[in-house]
Amino acid sequence: xxxxxxxxxxxxxxxxxxxxxxxxxxxxxxxxxxxxxxxxxxxxxxxxxxxxxxxxxxxxxxxxxxxxxxxxxxxxxxxxxxxxxxxxxxxxxxxxxxxxxxxxxxxxxxxxxxxxxxxxxxxxxxxxxxxxxxxxxxxxxxxxxxxxxxxxxxxxxxxxxxxxxxxxxxxxxxxxxxxxxxxxxxxxxxxxxxxxxxxxxxxxxxxxxxxxxxxxxxxxxxxxxxxxxxxxxxxxxxxxxxxxxxxxxxxxxxxxxxxxxxxxxxxxxxxxxxxxxxxxxxxxxxxxxxxxxxxxxxxxxxxxxxxxxxxxxxxxxxxxxxxxxxxxxxxxxxxxxxxxxxxxxxxxxxxxxxxxxxxxxxxxxxx
Amino acid sequence: xxxxxxxxxxxxxxxxxxxxxxxxxxxxxxxxxxxxxxxxxxxxxxxxxxxxxxxxxxxxxxxxxxxxxxxxxxxxxxxxxxxxxxxxxxxxxxxxxxxxxxxxxxxxxxxxxxxxxxxxxxxxxxxxxxxxxxxxxxxxxxxxxxxxxxxxxxxxxxxxxxxxxxxxxxxxxxxxxxxxxxxxxxxxxxxxxxxxxxxxxxxxxxxxxxxxxxxxxxxxxxxxxxxxxxxxxxxxxxxxxxxxxxxxxxxxxxxxxxxxxxxxxxxxxxxxxxxxxxxxxxxxxxxxxxxxxxxxxxxxxxxxxxxxxxxxxxxxxxxxxxxxxxxxxxxxxxxxxxxxxxxxxxxxxxxxxxxxxxxxxxxxxxx
Numbered sequence: 001x002x003x004x005x006x007x008x009x010x011x012x013x014x015x016x017x018x019x020x021x022x023x024x025x026x027x028x029x030x031x032x033x034x035x036x037x038x039x040x041x042x043x044x045x046x047x048x049x050x051x052x053x054x055x056x057x058x059x060x061x062x063x064x065x066x067x068x069x070x071x072x073x074x075x076x077x078x079x080x081x082x083x084x085x086x087x088x089x090x091x092x093x094x095x096x097x098x099x100x101x102x103x104x105x106x107x108x109x110x111x112x113x114x115x116x117x118x119x120x121x122x123x124x125x126x127x128x129x130x131x132x133x134x135x136x137x138x139x140x141x142x143x144x145x146x147x148x149x150x151x152x153x154x155x156x157x158x159x160x161x162x163x164x165x166x167x168x169x170x171x172x173x174x175x176x177x178x179x180x181x182x183x184x185x186x187x188x189x190x191x192x193x194x195x196x197x198x199x200x201x202x203x204x205x206x207x208x209x210x211x212x213x214x215x216x217x218x219x220x221x222x223x224x225x226x227x228x229x230x231x232x233x234x235x236x237x238x239x240x241x242x243x244x245x246x247x248x249x250x251x252x253x254x255x256x257x258x259x260x261x262x263x264x265x266x267x268x269x270x271x272x273x274x275x276x277x278x279x280x281x282x283x284x285x286x287x288x289x290x291x292x293x294x295x296x297x298x299x300x301x302x303x304x305x306x307x308x309x310x311x312x313x314x315x316x317x318x319x320x321x322x323x324x325x326x327x328x329x330x331x332x333x334x335x336x337x338x339x340x341x342x343x344x345x346x347x348x349x350x351x352x353x354x355x356x357x358x359x360x361x362x363x364x365x366x367x
Numbered sequence: 368x369x370x371x372x373x374x375x376x377x378x379x380x381x382x383x384x385x386x387x388x389x390x391x392x393x394x395x396x397x398x399x400x401x402x403x404x405x406x407x408x409x410x411x412x413x414x415x416x417x418x419x420x421x422x423x424x425x426x427x428x429x430x431x432x433x434x435x436x437x438x439x440x441x442x443x444x445x446x447x448x449x450x451x452x453x454x455x456x457x458x459x460x461x462x463x464x465x466x467x468x469x470x471x472x473x474x475x476x477x478x479x480x481x482x483x484x485x486x487x488x489x490x491x492x493x494x495x496x497x498x499x500x501x502x503x504x505x506x507x508x509x510x511x512x513x514x515x516x517x518x519x520x521x522x523x524x525x526x527x528x529x530x531x532x533x534x535x536x537x538x539x540x541x542x543x544x545x546x547x548x549x550x551x552x553x554x555x556x557x558x559x560x561x562x563x564x565x566x567x568x569x570x571x572x573x574x575x576x577x578x579x580x581x582x583x584x585x586x587x588x589x590x591x592x593x594x595x596x597x598x599x600x601x602x603x604x605x606x607x608x609x610x611x612x613x614x615x616x617x618x619x620x621x622x623x624x625x626x627x628x629x630x631x632x633x634x635x636x637x638x639x640x641x642x643x644x645x646x647x648x649x650x651x652x653x654x655x656x657x658x659x660x661x662x663x664x665x666x667x668x669x670x671x672x673x674x675x676x677x678x679x680x681x682x683x684x685x686x687x688x689x690x691x692x693x694x695x696x697x698x699x700x701x702x703x704x705x706x707x708x709x710x711x712x713x714x715x716x717x718x719x720x721x722x723x724x725x726x727x728x729x730x731x732x733x734x
Contacts (some may be wrong), residue, residue, distance in 0.1 A: 001733055001734075002733055002734075003732075003733055009596075092576065115417075140527040163400030165591070167636075167637060168636075186564060186566065187541050187554060187562070187564055188554070188564035188566055188567050190422050190666040194637075195587075195635060195637060196555070196564065196636045196701055196704075197553060197554055197555035197557055197564035197566065197587060197701060198564060198565075198566045199553065199564065199565045199566055199586065199588075199596065200587045200591055200636050200700075200701040200702055200705075203590060203593065203705075204636060204704060204705070219564070219566065219567075220564060220566030220567045223570060225570050225599055225600050225601060226566055226570065226600065227602045228596075228599035228730065229566065229596035229597075230596075231594075231729070231733060232592055232595035232596040232599055232726045232727075232729070232730060233593065233596045233731055234592060243663060244642050269534075269536060269563045269567050269568070270561075270562060270563060288438055298723070333567075334563055334564060336569075337563075337566055337567065337571060337572075338571070357734075359599045360599075360731075360733075360734065362598070362599070362634055363595065363598055363599060363727055364727075365370075365731065366368055366369055366598060366727075367368075367369075367724075367727065
């Protein structure tokens with residue numbers, strides 16, 4: 001399982017792992033892929049700095065990357081207090097009422113309830129600044145092309161830039177903007193995702209982008225069969241996110257995620273929903289009593305980004321603390337149906353390679 | 368491009384073409400695939416009989432099949448008049464108002480306005496009876512397992528039975544019911560379709576069904592790359608529907624479809640919508656001013672099958688007669704983005720085979 005992307009990234013396999021867990025990211029890099037650490041969880045750039053120091057010490061000199069959430073155009077961004085003013089009372093009341101109905105307790109008053117600020121442009125910029133002080137190989141941006149000066153800073157330090165795209169025209173625009181690697185993310189993917197499924201999107205993107213940039217297939221990848229399919233469709237590698245959520249390393253970082261893992265292990269491929277309730281932009285989440293409440297007739301429309309995330313950030317903390325697998329607020333792709341046991345990253349990587357080889361052997365028999 | 372399915376069906380290639388056009392179906396069979404004629408357009412079983420006689424004379428002795436629309440359980444089915452009574456006035460008024468707003472003229476009063484009755488169980492049964500008098504190789508059912516006695520009749524005559532499935536558990540149930548071939552239809556497919564995308568659905572179905580039945584990949588197939596991906600994911604062949612709508616043979620049957628073809632040729636992969644407005648069950652259609660009208664806030668919820676189809680059948684005839692590419696009522700998959708020119712079936716088949724070989728050559732380089 002080797003493509004030109006392996007040379008570009010300095011990896012053994014064309015497998016890129018997006019994860020908020022440094023333990024997962026480091027394990028993927030050690031196993032021959034590229035671990036990409038999601039930065040959105042770090043409200044404090046110094047904390048990211050410390051975690052990247054840990055990455056530097058635990059990746060055996062193998063390459064790794066970071067993922068930020070940054071729109072290409074700098075939004076007019078007030079202080080937290082300014083933003084809070086734009087959240088309607090009706091929305092606050094709905095969230096409070098719903099959490100009560102779902103039996104989600106209040107947080108202890110000692111909890112830091114700042115929520116996740118990584119969605120804010122200023123915070124994402126601080127992530128970039130810190131990350132570029134470390135020996136990263138890749139900066140990926142979940143919201144498409146990062147601003148030009150971020151691309152330039154990365155290139156000045158020999159760091160590749162990747163951008164997610166859910167449509168072929170977005171992919172072309174990213175490459176026009178100087179992005180080096182396109183992540184073509186299909187409908188089936190977890191988190192922010194478009195409407196075109198990978199089977200259709202991947203060849204479209206690969207044909208439109210051509211030789212200008214390698215394309216990573218995102219969405220629906222959890223076995224070597226799917227890696228083979230992605231490469232057949234024109235991708236040079238795969239971008240996997242959801243699948244690492246049920247690795248044993250994930251719990252090492254996210255010690256309170258056992259309930260979330262339990263919910264994922266029991267879910268089928270039909271147990272996800274694409275909704276704006278997580279961040280204000282359409283994102284695929286695990287279908288739970290929380291997502292169902294937002295699709296009820298009395299539920300308000302979700303707010304735009306970043307207001308929706310501010311609205312639900314305390315709710316997400318309460319839900320996480322409630323320890324109830326039927327009420328979980330978690331982005332995950334349709335591949336969740338295949339996530340049925342907790343396994344070490346190295347085992348997942350070994351299976352991907354083995355299943356890929358088996359798929360190619362099966363294809364040989366069709367000639 | 369050869370799998371065990373070719374032996375099962377007696378074809379050169381594992382390519383099955385679903386189409387309402389006998390000219391397309393015959394051309395696919397002659398080119399080495401299996402043409403499967405959609406029967407739902409035949410209100411009169413005698414007309415189907417005559418068309419199948421034409422198929423017998425124009426397939427050079429190559430195998431072909433038919434596709435019916437039949438629920439496994441016989442519904443309580445009244446006369447047309449009984450059914451019409453269940454359509455609310457509000458729905459009739461919305462359709463009439465919308466057509467007027469979209470500038471769709473009334474039909475000439477001489478038009479036969481019986482609509483499409485092939486959705487009715489009694490009509491589908493007549494299709495089966497007629498089809499089994501012809502040398503067909505396959506009966507496919509768009510709504511899953513056909514009734515047991517239909518499966519038995521088919522098997523008695525050496526005819527294979529295929530059934531569409533949008534979830535792995537449905538596929539298993541079809542095989543338990545005696546179905547020979549599972550058509551695993553992903554979210555990206557045109558017409559009636561589920562929510563799980565092919566990248567995730569195909570390996571799930573293939574693994575759950577195992578050696579008990581071959582699996583055909585439906586949804587998103589329009590190039591040999593996608594055929595290779597489908598086989599990598601565990602399918603034994605592909606089921607293509609949308610892609611034949613822009614072949615030159617299609618117009619030979621559907622002489623009034625030039626406007627529809629024009630609309631498809633201009634559409635991108637983002638220009639479809641999954642909605643219940645066509646039949647009462649979720650189906651993917653070309654996004655036009657007609658589908659947009661039904662998603663407006665003032666639009667009523669679509670009725671259940673078969674009422675919704677009765678409600679819109681005259682509207683479909685008016686829309687077809689109106690010759691306006693911006694108002695078309697047409698099921699099509701996301702692959703519509705690749706349907707950019709009108710081509711003969713033989714050219715499409717030749718490209719599928721060539722692109723498949725190219726995809727396998729590219730995969731060879733990853734070892």
